[in-house]
Amino acid sequence: MADILDGKTLAERIKQRVRREVASLNKDAVDVGLGVLLTGDNPASVQYYKTTLGACRKTGITAYEFRFADTVSLNELLNSIHAINRDERIHGLLMLMPLPARINARRVINTLVPEKDIDGLGSISVGRLSADESTIQIIRQTGANTMNRDAMNPAAWSFLPCTPFGVIRLLEHYKVPIRGRHVVIIGKSLAVGKPLSMMFLAKEATVTVCHRETRDLGSMTRQADILCSATGKAALVTGDMVKRGAVVVDVGINMLQDGTMTGDVDFRSVARKASLITPVPGGVGPVTVAMLLENTARSARRFNMLHPSMTLA
Ligand SMILES: NC(=O)c1ccc[n+]([C@@H]2O[C@H](COP(=O)([O-])OP(=O)(O)OC[C@H]3O[C@@H](n4cnc5c(N)ncnc54)[C@H](OP(=O)(O)O)[C@@H]3O)[C@@H](O)[C@H]2O)c1
Incomplete structure (x- = not known):
């Protein structure tokens, strides 16, 4: 009989690490923010949406909710993405798929700046993964300090799909x-x-x-x-x-x-x-959510290094 690959236990470990990272960023006056965008009421998407909001609460990440009816227009979605791109409180966006069939999903996904594409679905993130420009994140053994160490490494600037x-x-x-x-x-x-x-x-x-x-x-x-x-x-x-x-x-x-x-x-x-x-x-499933939180914290760390929030004495 097979042994179990237990995702729950691993997810808890990853989330503990994220919690510590978020607390450390909070000390530098940075709140870590994740946008979560949901269109319609597909039960699987609604479930994932709720799970993500709960996981954010537990790790100290602030969730910003963007909920739309499935009658939403393309322009409305694009405007929200542009606003998210500019919003310095939001370090990453989870876009629940599928979008309504009449919406050009690739256009919406590619409007998000790669720096906030924490689920790695945009063409730039996909290209960097294909070209082995971001795979250093998986080749290197992961350890407690990986998030900090990678924050300024260009090879870690793209996110891998969770x-x-x-x-x-x-x-x-x-x-x-x-x-x-x-x-x-x-x-x-x-x-x-x-x-x-x-x-x-x-x-x-x-x-x-x-x-x-x-x-x-x-x-x-x-x-x-x-x-x-x-x-x-x-x-x-x-x-x-x-x-x-x-x-x-x-x-x-x-x-x-x-x-x-x-x-x-x-x-x-x-x-x-x-x-x-x-x-x-x-x-x-649980590891996917944990990876999403890890990518969000990594994005916030990098943002804070590029745009320091505190005056250096
Ligand atoms: N655990 C998690 O965290 C997590 C995260 C994301 C997704 N999921 C789940 O993973 C599953 C796949 O998600 P997805 O987004 O990749 O779905 P998707 O976009 O619908 O892709 C499904 C893939 O499966 C292939 N396929 C379907 N029926 C098949 C069959 N009978 N024989 C061989 N191949 C078949 C399809 O082939 P064609 O390309 O030829 O159509 C397609 O490539 C879903 O159940 C989804 O809910 C789980």
């Missing part, structure tokens, strides 16, 4: 070897699958990315030393699709009709084959 970065952190925390391993990722979205593939490449894994058009998915997944699924399809991955001893990371979040939350992985059959597995809930 969910895939969280997957890497979780594997590192459990000392799962990545270099030279065969990683199979199901899903190629800009938010999860694609950046995750680049992060694994940066860590010198051999990476296969699967999607809806992949033929014979099982023949791919059975080759994986590390299998990550990010599709939003409940029970897509079953025990017969997993090599014995593989590490299985379930990014998926699916709400079943009875209100329970489940991932993409059929936990019972896969846990019999895997060596390590993430639960849903309690796996990747």
Whole structure:
């Protein structure tokens, strides 16, 4: 039976570190601020919105809420982003996806300045990740002083998307070897699958990315030393699709009709084959939120170094 990759415990550790960093910035007269933008009432987005606000409260980060009906216009959203870009109290913005289908989401995302793109979705952040300009953040072992040390390092000025970065952190925390391993990722979205593939490449894994058009998915997944699924399809991955001893990371979040939350992985059959597995809930989700807070604190630290808040005696 597989051991559990426990995201909750790791998330608490990261949040403790963020709390200390926020307190240290407060001493320098800097309040750390996160904008959270939600359109409409998609249940998964509303849930994430509330979780993020709660996590901000617990870490001393001030949340600035931007809530819109799903009838919001493109201009209204763009004006808000311009205001956020100028607002010195806000160090990062979490934009809950999806935006309403008639809105050009890429245009909205790319209006946010890269310095506040703490979820790494803008074209500049994506480009820097692809060009290995920001991957130093994941290549280097993370430690207690990383946030301070990286604040003035140009390679750390872009932010890595929180969910895939969280997957890497979780594997590192459990000392799962990545270099030279065969990683199979199901899903190629800009938010999860694609950046995750680049992060694994940066860590010198051999990476296969699967999607809806992949033929014979099982023949791919059975080759994986590390299998990550990010599709939003409940029970897509079953025990017969997993090599014995593989590490299985379930990014998926699916709400079943009875209100329970489940991932993409059929936990019972896969846990019999895997060596390590993430639960849903309690796996990747809590680490994602913790990474978002860490990126926000990092942004505030950098901002304070570039624009000192206190007079140097
Ligand atoms: N735990 C967290 O913190 C967290 C954070 C973000 C997202 N999520 C969850 O992760 C899941 C994926 O999110 P996302 O934003 O990446 O979703 P997305 O944009 O809908 O992308 C889903 C991906 O899965 C692929 N896919 C769907 N059905 C498939 C199938 N039957 N076989 C193979 N590939 C399939 C799609 O392939 P095509 O590209 O070919 O269509 C697509 O690349 C969702 O459940 C979401 O709620 C969790």
